[in-house]
Amino acid sequence: MPAAVASTLSLYVHVPFCSSRCGYCDFNTYTATELGSEVRRDSFHEVLAAEVRIAAERLATTQQVSTVFVGGGTPTLLGSAGLNFVLDEIRRSFGLVDGAEVTTEANPDSVDQQMLDELRTGGFTRMSFGMQSAAPRVLQVLERTHTPGASVQAAKWANEVGFEHVNLDLIYGTPGESDDDLKSSVDAALSAGIDHLSAYALIVEDGTALSRRIARGELPAPDDDVCADRYELIDEYLTAAGMPWYEVSNWAKPGGQCQHNLAYWRSQQWWGVGPGAHSHVNGRRWWNIKHPAPYAERVRMHEAPIADDEVLTSEDLRTEQVMLGVRLAEGMSADSFGSVVLERLASRGLIDEAANGAGQVLLTLQGRLLADAVVRELLAS
Amino acid sequence: MPGPQPGSTDPTVIRNFCIIAHIDHGKSTLADRMLQVTGVVDDRSMRAQYLDRMDIERERGITIKSQAVRLPFKAEDGVEYVLNMIDTPGHVDFTYEVSRSLAACEGAILLVDAAQGIEAQTLANLYLALENDLVIVPVLNKIDLPAAQPEKYAAELSRIIGCEPDEILLTSAKTGLGVREVLERVVQTIPGPTGDADAPARAMIFDSVYDTYRGVVTYVRVVDGRIGTRDKVSMMSTGAVHELLEVGVISPEPVVSKGLGVGEVGYLITGVKDVRQSRVGDTVTTAQKGATESLGGYRDPKPMVYSGLYPIDGSDYPLLRDALDKLKLNDAALIYEPETSLALGFGFRCGFLGLLHMEIVRERLEREANLDLISTAPNVIYRLVRDDGTEYVVTNPSEFPDQKIAHIYEPIVKATVILPSEFVGTVMELCQQRRGSMLGMDYLSEDRVELRYTLPMAEIVFDFFDALKSKTKGYASLDYELSGEQDADLVKVDILLHGEAVDAFSSIVHRDKAMAYGTMMTSKLKDLIPRQQFEVPIQAAIGSRVITRETIRAIRKDVLAKCYGGDISRKRKLLEKQKEGKKRMKMVGRVEVPQEAFIAALSTGDESKK
Numbered sequence: 001m002p003a004a005v006a007s008t009l010s011l012y013v014h015v016p017f018c019s020s021r022c023g024y025c026d027f028n029t030y031t032a033t034e035l036g037s038e039v040r041r042d043s044f045h046e047v048l049a050a051e052v053r054i055a056a057e058r059l060a061t062t063q064q065v066s067t068v069f070v071g072g073g074t075p076t077l078l079g080s081a082g083l084n085f086v087l088d089e090i091r092r093s094f095g096l097v098d099g100a101e102v103t104t105e106a107n108p109d110s111v112d113q114q115m116l117d118e119l120r121t122g123g124f125t126r127m128s129f130g131m132q133s134a135a136p137r138v139l140q141v142l143e144r145t146h147t148p149g150a151s152v153q154a155a156k157w158a159n160e161v162g163f164e165h166v167n168l169d170l171i172y173g174t175p176g177e178s179d180d181d182l183k184s185s186v187d188a189a190l191s192a193g194i195d196h197l198s199a200y201a202l203i204v205e206d207g208t209a210l211s212r213r214i215a216r217g218e219l220p221a222p223d224d225d226v227c228a229d230r231y232e233l234i235d236e237y238l239t240a241a242g243m244p245w246y247e248v249s250n251w252a253k254p255g256g257q258c259q260h261n262l263a264y265w266r267s268q269q270w271w272g273v274g275p276g277a278h279s280h281v282n283g284r285r286w287w288n289i290k291h292p293a294p295y296a297e298r299v300r301m302h303e304a305p306i307a308d309d310e311v312l313t314s315e316d317l318r319t320e321q322v323m324l325g326v327r328l329a330e331g332m333s334a335d336s337f338g339s340v341v342l343e344r345l346a347s348r349g350l351i352d353e354a355a356n357g358a359g360q361v362l363l364t365l366q367g368r369l370l371a372d373a374v375v376r377e378l379l380a381s
Numbered sequence: 382m383p384g385p386q387p388g389s390t391d392p393t394v395i396r397n398f399c400i401i402a403h404i405d406h407g408k409s410t411l412a413d414r415m416l417q418v419t420g421v422v423d424d425r426s427m428r429a430q431y432l433d434r435m436d437i438e439r440e441r442g443i444t445i446k447s448q449a450v451r452l453p454f455k456a457e458d459g460v461e462y463v464l465n466m467i468d469t470p471g472h473v474d475f476t477y478e479v480s481r482s483l484a485a486c487e488g489a490i491l492l493v494d495a496a497q498g499i500e501a502q503t504l505a506n507l508y509l510a511l512e513n514d515l516v517i518v519p520v521l522n523k524i525d526l527p528a529a530q531p532e533k534y535a536a537e538l539s540r541i542i543g544c545e546p547d548e549i550l551l552t553s554a555k556t557g558l559g560v561r562e563v564l565e566r567v568v569q570t571i572p573g574p575t576g577d578a579d580a581p582a583r584a585m586i587f588d589s590v591y592d593t594y595r596g597v598v599t600y601v602r603v604v605d606g607r608i609g610t611r612d613k614v615s616m617m618s619t620g621a622v623h624e625l626l627e628v629g630v631i632s633p634e635p636v637v638s639k640g641l642g643v644g645e646v647g648y649l650i651t652g653v654k655d656v657r658q659s660r661v662g663d664t665v666t667t668a669q670k671g672a673t674e675s676l677g678g679y680r681d682p683k684p685m686v687y688s689g690l691y692p693i694d695g696s697d698y699p700l701l702r703d704a705l706d707k708l709k710l711n712d713a714a715l716i717y718e719p720e721t722s723l724a725l726g727f728g729f730r731c732g733f734l735g736l737l738h739m740e741i742v743r744e745r746l747e748r749e750a751n752l753d754l755i756s757t758a759p760n761v762i763y764r765l766v767r768d769d770g771t772e773y774v775v776t777n778p779s780e781f782p783d784q785k786i787a788h789i790y791e792p793i794v795k796a797t798v799i800l801p802s803e804f805v806g807t808v809m810e811l812c813q814q815r816r817g818s819m820l821g822m823d824y825l826s827e828d829r830v831e832l833r834y835t836l837p838m839a840e841i842v843f844d845f846f847d848a849l850k851s852k853t854k855g856y857a858s859l860d861y862e863l864s865g866e867q868d869a870d871l872v873k874v875d876i877l878l879h880g881e882a883v884d885a886f887s888s889i890v891h892r893d894k895a896m897a898y899g900t901m902m903t904s905k906l907k908d909l910i911p912r913q914q915f916e917v918p919i920q921a922a923i924g925s926r927v928i929t930r931e932t933i934r935a936i937r938k939d940v941l942a943k944c945y946g947g948d949i950s951r952k953r954k955l956l957e958k959q960k961e962g963k964k965r966m967k968m969v970g971r972v973e974v975p976q977e978a979f980i981a982a983l984s985t986g987d988e989s990k991k
Contacts, residue, residue, distance in 0.1 A: 012946055200942035228937035249942050264946045278947040285950055310950065319953050327944065348914065371940040373914060376959060 008066040010263045011055075011090055013048055014274030015075040016292050017041055019110070023143035023213070024171070026205035028276035028290050029073040038293040045082035047296045049089035051273045054304055056093035059271065059281065064095040067260035070104040080115045084122030091123070101125055101165070101259040108150035116154075117161040126165035126258070127158040128196075134188040135181035138174045141219065142202075143209065148188070155192035165256055167196035172234065173227035174202050175219040182230050186237045195256030199234050200249055201227040228369050235365060248327040248368050265324040267317070275305075283312050323375045331355055331362035341381035350374050384453045384461040387630045387638035387647060388607070393573045394460060395644045397602065398518070399467040399482055401507055402492035403500035403858065407522040411492060411554035411563075412450075412466060418560050419452040419464070421632055448588065449485075449600050449646045451630040456568045464567065465646035467587065467602075469506070474735030476862060477680060479506055480513075481587040481662050484678060485602035485646065488516040488571030490563065491542070495521040495529040495551070498537055498829055500858035501799040507542070516571045517542055518550070520563055525553040537826045574604075574644030581672040582606030584641070584665045589656045591711035595627075599649045599659045601641070604676055606667070609640035613668035614651065617675040621658060622668045623651035656713045682714035684732025685792065685863070686739055686842050687776045689720055689757035689885065690746070691728030693976065697752055698727045704750035705729060708742065715742060720777075724885040724967060724979045725755060730777060733759075736842055755980050757885050759842045764790040764866065778887040781873040783924040790866040792838040795820065798849065800857035802830045807852045815840035816891060835864065839889070874928070876902050877920040878910070881970040885979060895921075896928055902982065903931040909978035912936035917972055 018029045032041065068090055075083060083104055090096070103126035104119065116127065131151035133139055139148065151168055158166045168189045172182055189197055202222050204211045213219045238244070238251040246257050247265060263270060272279045276290040286309030289295040298305035312320070325332035334342055334356060342361070345351045350367035351374065352360075367374055385394060402408035416422040452464040469482040483489065489510045493499050499507075510517065519538050521531050535546040550566060552559035584601035592598050601608075608614065608628060615622045627650040629637045641647045653659055660682075664675035692701050705717050715738075720730040733739040739759060746752055763775040766788040775781050796817070800808055802824070809819070812834045820833040836845075841861060849857050874895050876886035886906075890898045899921025906919050910933055917933040944952055966973040 201938070203942060224936070224938040225934075231938070248940060248944075261945060264949070265944075270946060272946060276947070278950065280946065280949070287947070287950075316953060319956060320949055323952060323956060324944065324949070369938045369940055370914065370936070372956075373936075373939045376956065376963070379956065380960065380963070 007268045008263055009061070009063045009094075010067040010069070010260055010268060010270035011052075011065050011094065012260075012270055012272040012274075012277055013052075013068065013070040013075075013086055014272065014277040014288075015044070015048075015070060015072040015078055016275045017044070017072065017077045018074045018107075019077065020143075020145060021209075023141070023209040024202060024205070026208050027073065030292060035292065039296060041077065044292070044296070045078050045085045047299050048086045048274055050302075051299050051305065052086065052089045052093050054299065054302065055271050055273060058304060061094075064097045065090060065100060066097050067101045067263055068096070068103070069258075069260040072105055074107045074110055075104045076106040076110040076115065080118035080122065083119060083124070087123050096123075103128055103165075103167075103258065103260055105130065106154065107146065108154040109146040111154050111157070113157040113161065116157050116163070120161045120163055125163065126167070127155070127163050128167040128169065128198075129154050129158075131155075131168040131185070131189060132171045133174065133177070133181065134185040135177065138171075138177045138181055138185075141174050141176055141210075142171065152188050152192040155189075155194055159193045165196060165258075166192070166194045167198060167258065168192065168194050170197065170199040170234070171202050172199055172230040173222040175214075175222060177230075179230070179233065182233060183237070186234060190237075190241050195243075195253040196258060197238060197243060197251045198249055199231075199251070201231065231369060232365065235368075244329065245368070246329045248363070248371055262328075265328055267321050267324060276307075283317065285310050285312060319379060322378055326361060326363065326375055326378065327368075327371055329362070331360040334359045334361045337361065337378055338381045341377055345374060345377060384455075385463050387451065387636065387645060388609075388628075388640040388642055390463050390642060390645055392575065392642075392644035394462045395465065395573050396462055396488065396567050396571050397465045397467065397486045397574055397644065397646055398488040398490060398567055398571055399469045399486050400490045400492050401469065401503055401510060402522075403494070403497075403503045406492055406494040406497070406500075406503070407554045408468075408492055411490075411520075411522065411552070411560065412468065414554050414557050414560045415452060415464075415466060415564065416450070416633055418557070418564065419454045421450075421452055448590075449602075449631060449648075451632045451636075451646065453632075454564055454568065456565055458568075460568070462568050463645075464564065465602075467646065474733075474738040476505075476509070477682065477734075478588070478661055480509055481585065481678070483510050483513045483515060485585060485587040486513075486515055487574060488518060488567065490518045490520055490567070491538070492520050492522050493534060493538060495524045495531045495534055496526045498534045499541065499799065499825070501797045501831075501860035502858060504541070504799065504831070505797060505860040505862070511542075517544075518563065518566050518570060519544065519548065520550045520552055520559075522552050522554055524551045525556055525558065533826060537829065541825070576603070576643035577605045578607065578643045580605040581670055582608050582612075582665075582667045583672045583676055584608055585676050585678075586659060586661055586663045586665060589659045589661055589713065591654070591656055595650050597651065597653045597656055597659050597710075599651065599665070600646070601649060601665055602646045603641045603643055605643065605672070607640055607642045608649070608665065608667065610638075614649065614665050615668045615671050616659065617664040617666055617672070618660065618679050619658075619663075623653060623658075626650045626652050655710050657709075660713055682734065684714065684716055684734065684762075684776075685838065686733045686735055686759045686761060688731055688733070688739060688759040689722060689725065689728050689777075690717075690731050690743065691722065691725040691755050691757075693753040693755055693980065695726045700750055701729065701746065701752055701754070704746045704752060705731075708745060708749075712742070714738065722757075722884050723881075723969065724883050724974070725757070726967075732776065736846065755983060757983060758888060760889060761792050761838045761842060763871070763889065766790070775889075778873055778889050779884055781887075781889055783873065788868050789871045791869045791871060793835055793864050793867050794838050794841060794861040795864040796834045796836050796841065796859060796861040798832040798834070798857050798859050799825065800830055800832065800853050802828045804853040804857065805830055805832065808832060808849065808857060811845075811848055811852055812836060815845060836861070837867070837869065837891075838863070872923045874898050874902075875922050876906070877918075877922055877927075878906070878969045878974070879917045879972045880920075881972075882922075883969055883979075885983065895923055899929040903929055905982050906978070907931040907933055909981050910972070910974055913972055915971070 016029050102124045105128045129151050134148045155166050243251040269281045275292045275295040278287045286306045288305045289307045295305045346353045346356050352362040355362035400408045449467045454462045469479050535549045539546045583605045584603040588600040590598045630647040662679040666672040714734045716732040717729040766772040768787045817834040817836040823831045870892045875882040903919045916935045919931045920927045921929045
């Protein structure tokens with residue numbers, strides 16, 4: 001495989017464990033009982049490190065890694081030692097560029113100050129906590145186990161041990177959530193001294209406990225109009241707090257943008273390690289075996305644990321670039337689009353008139369809420 | 382072959398009869414049994430419903446096209462008779478065909494299910510038979526069923542036809558019980574045909590069927606004279622002359638003969654390729670020394686119900702055209718012309734004898750040409766008279782004027798409903814809702830009632846039968862016949878989407894029902910059309926006057942919140958799928974409407990349940 005050149009290289013590590021499954025979640029994650037006895041959680045960091053080595057051999061590049069993101073699941077279930085072990089392997093096998101961003105996600109109730117300190121010392125630079133909401137009734141519907149204050153506390157600890165970048169995730173539009181619930185959640189998040197906030201409208205995924213409860217009529221389905229209102233509310237609050245949007249669902253202080261996620265949205269290259277992880281290198285995309293047991297088995301045999309792949313045509317690449325690039329506040333070049341569609345989108349208030357004049361496609365607030373429609377129109381033109 | 386030969390059969394041993402029965406009352410089974418009793422089909426080659434040729438008939442259990450079977454029968458009196466059993470269609474849309482079949486007979490077996498009693502269409506056909514002076518042989522069938530009530534229904538039948546209850550024969554066509562007795566009664570009571578053997582030939586066409594290999598097969602009953610193989614024949618309604626390629630009888634497979642004589646029933650093959658050249662009801666004579674006067678009773682088939690027929694996949698349009706062209710060869714009543722709809726694309730405006738005819742045509746097109754079709758709501762024919770007295774006919778809502786017009790005449794029917802007495806109230810209410818006026822009511826027995834109504838035909842063609850069935854748990858039966866026209870206060874209701882009228886939804890309705898139609902359609906569409914980026918009003922309007930309105934609010938959120946590394950592939954594929962989906966969207970002005978929304982809005986399923 002030829003070495004990647006024109007683009008940065010990132011590494012994603014997937015940790016497929018949770019202590020319990022949240023009602024809305026359809027991620028590739030498993031509780032101890034779901035896993036059974038085949039997969040050992042306490043030595044899983046070794047399997048991940050082994051795949052990092054395989055990746056480095058396959059890629060055979062001298063390029064160092066610009067960003068690392070450990071997601072899940074609940075990565076902190078590996079413990080600081082486990083996470084640092086994997087990061088050490090990345091450093092050894094690939095090398096990290098100077099100032100590389102190294103993030104791990106964490107469940108607020110699976111960390112303490114000491115653990116955060118150990119992660120910081122081990123080389124992690126950014127923490128991301130799943131706060132979701134400060135409203136107890138919302139956390140209950142989402143079946144989150146942490147208390148409303150835990151996330152804020154965890155974020156503060158992260159600050160104290162020297163993490164300069166801390167993110168909190170919020171979910172809005174949960175059935176039963178009020179405008180006030182959302183406002184108090186945003187207030188609480190801002191009070192934690194974060195420099196980044198992600199906010200996602202609740203998506204009811206098929207096969208989740210939440211979707212079954214809605215189907216049974218126990219809960220109302222999230223309302224798109226309510227979600228639109230809440231989005232506007234969040235954007236107003238965060239902009240006022242000096243954290244403007246930089247992607248449709250992400251807001252940050254200047255310099256606080258997540259470099260790893262930006263790499264996805266700018267169609268850079270990344271290698272995904274761990275069960276079900278996706279990779280995107282040299283115009284090819286592949287994804288690993290989803291279940292940890294057969295995944296681990298393949299890694300032990302020193303084989304790439306790939307389930308399937310696709311070669312991206314130039315049309316696919318173009319579609320992805322538009323679909324991802326349009327979502328960014330930095331906008332994307334308007335050069336490749338016809339003036340008719342751009343003027344139409346601008347006249348409907350979906351893209352910024354002035355930016356359009358300057359050759360940039362930049363979503364307005366209304367356009368962000370209708371971003372998928374904008375993408376469809378741009379691609380159809 | 383022993384016994385009388387086709388072409389030289391003494392009329393006194395001929396018995397021409399048909400079987401009048403309701404769907405499922407056992408006509409085909411009785412016919413099968415007669416084939417066996419008379420020995421023309423042996424038990425081994427017997428298959429169920431032998432005479433029903435088309436698959437569709439076998440599956441639906443109804444007979445659309447009649448056939449005539451010649452059966453030799455040696456009766457108890459020692460005489461070798463020739464029985465010509467003429468099969469009749471059993472539905473209201475084919476009344477004219479039924480009348481021609483009856484006109485070919487001297488008698489009719491009235492076959493009634495001993496567990497259900499007589500049904501409306503059977504009653505109507507019975508009256509038709511009595512008008513034609515046919516001798517009736519009443520039979521109660523299925524007497525082996527546990528639910529059979531032969532005494533009750535014998536009493537009912539005897540009252541209707543004016544005979545003694547003990548004159549009614551009891552059979553089980555399924556087991557064969559009583560079938561021979563029916564044949565004996567046929568030869569005893571039904572007279573042989575009379576006709577002038579020396580007069581110029583005259584034969585009545587009672588059926589005409591297109592066969593892929595032979596062209597049109599014409600079924601005739603010879604009244605006078607003789608038609609021989611060497612003759613050229615002439616169709617008296619048009620004067621068209623055809624070579625006679627083959628003459629024969631069906632027994633029950635085709636048997637070629639040298640000719641057909643007085644009273645005989647058989648088939649002619651002339652090589653024509655279209656049933657329109659050999660029409661039911663026409664009189665056939667010989668080209669030379671032919672008759673000058675026809676037998677009378679010929680009528681051009683006249684479509685009563687119109688509907689637009691569209692392929693769901695627009696690229697199937699040429700297939701639909703070919704399928705219609707093919708079907709037309711075998712269906713003299715079907716008419717069609719190309720039509721374009723904003724909502725549905727390219728299709729055909731089709732005229733049918735009635736609703737069943739429409740359903741059958743649609744089903745045959747779908748089945749035989751493997752097409753998926755959508756039809757617009759059926760409408761009847763309107764006669765419009767302007768202030769200056771000039772008039773014109775409207776067969777399509779799009780031709781209906783927006784302005785006031787002096788008079789609008791709509792066809793009306795006389796309808797007969799036979800139903801259990803417990804449902805009389807509900808059915809009267811239904812008829813009332815459908816602008817009916819009651820003509821009368823009779824008890825056929827203590828718990829069965831015959832209701833007679835005048836109804837606008839437009840009210841019948843729109844799901845009346847479904848509503849009737851659902852309100853009577855399936856026990857009611859319906860028959861109707863055209864009964865002139867009436868001046869009515871009718872309006873065209875247009876459905877507007879963002880100000881644009883959607884042609885497929887325009888409907889001609891009574892002014893009092895315009896609001897109900899408008900509300901029904903607008904609320905249906907509100908649920909079916911996805912939200913757009915702008916607010917979309919859905920209005921129902923009479924001319925320029927809006928009578929009801931719904932609004933589809935503008936969509937405010939159309940964005941997937943999360944889009945990270947592992948989501949990209951899925952998201953891209955979703956986009957591609959949406960792009961494909963968009964190709965199936967129809968644009969009504971600026972509004973994108975999924976084809977499925979039109980189809981769902983045109984399906985009448987929900988209406989009848991209200």
